[in-house]
Amino acid sequence: MSTAGVNMRDRRTNLSEAQIQTLWQPQSDETVLWQGKPNAMVLARSAFRARWVAGYFAVLAASALVFNGSVTGALMTLLGGVGALALLHGLAFVSARTTTYILTDQRVILHIGMAIEKTINLPLHRIGAAHLNDRGHGFGEIALEPAGEHTLGYLLLWPHARPWRMARPQPMLRALPDAATVAEKLANAVSARSEIARGEAPGEAQPAAIPARAKPAMHGAQGAIA
Numbered sequence: 001m002s003t004a005g006v007n008m009r010d011r012r013t014n015l016s017e018a019q020i021q022t023l024w025q026p027q028s029d030e031t032v033l034w035q036g037k038p039n040a041m042v043l044a045r046s047a048f049r050a051r052w053v054a055g056y057f058a059v060l061a062a063s064a065l066v067f068n069g070s071v072t073g074a075l076m077t078l079l080g081g082v083g084a085l086a087l088l089h090g091l092a093f094v095s096a097r098t099t100t101y102i103l104t105d106q107r108v109i110l111h112i113g114m115a116i117e118k119t120i121n122l123p124l125h126r127i128g129a130a131h132l133n134d135r136g137h138g139f140g141e142i143a144l145e146p147a148g149e150h151t152l153g154y155l156l157l158w159p160h161a162r163p164w165r166m167a168r169p170q171p172m173l174r175a176l177p178d179a180a181t182v183a184e185k186l187a188n189a190v191s192a193r194s195e196i197a198r199g200e201a202p203g204e205a206q207p208a209a210i211p212a213r214a215k216p217a218m219h220g221a222q223g224a225i226a
Helices: 017-024 042-045 048-067 071-097 179-191
Strands: 005-010 032-036 100-104 106-112 118-123 127-136 139-146 172-178 204-207
Touching: 032 179, 042 048, 042 127, 042 172, 048 071, 071 127, 100 179, 127 179, 139 179, 172 179
Parallel strands: none
Antiparallel strands: 005 118, 032 100, 100 106, 106 118, 127 139, 127 204, 139 172
């Protein structure tokens, strides 16, 4: 099994389909504790900022109507907003459909990628902290902070990355239904290997402190990525 890393499939790889599937499928010595996908509507709202975009176009339309008295301009702006929202929700749907999150008793797996499939393997003992953010109605997000230095890229992870952590990107399980239960399963899995103390505050992601361990390594389909 590989350590925390990225396994990428594209036209340049010389791996067979069976080998590629093995890179992200749980192995015979692992127990799957949870598996799921993001909710597309919540993903559109949280990762793709659909509400902010809707508000932006609403303000533009109102400005055109109030300051210019242009009903046509306001309607055209609203139509542009509808098109932008349709695009964002379409991207969110595709992203949710092509994403699989898996928690085993040994690692967290993020199988992601709308155009190019990528796999992030993060062993439980290399999680430095976990951050749960409540999105309401049982939905939420869990950011995973790797212990020590790592080479995970923000653009490689997006939209499955914690916002604004570009210098030290953190993989994020996005738009999870029943996120609190998933967080509890994660805490229990990590505590089986190391001590963990979880904390949470409404409206803000809170760290679950986990002792830092060794530096994660990255392995690509064609070798290690330093």
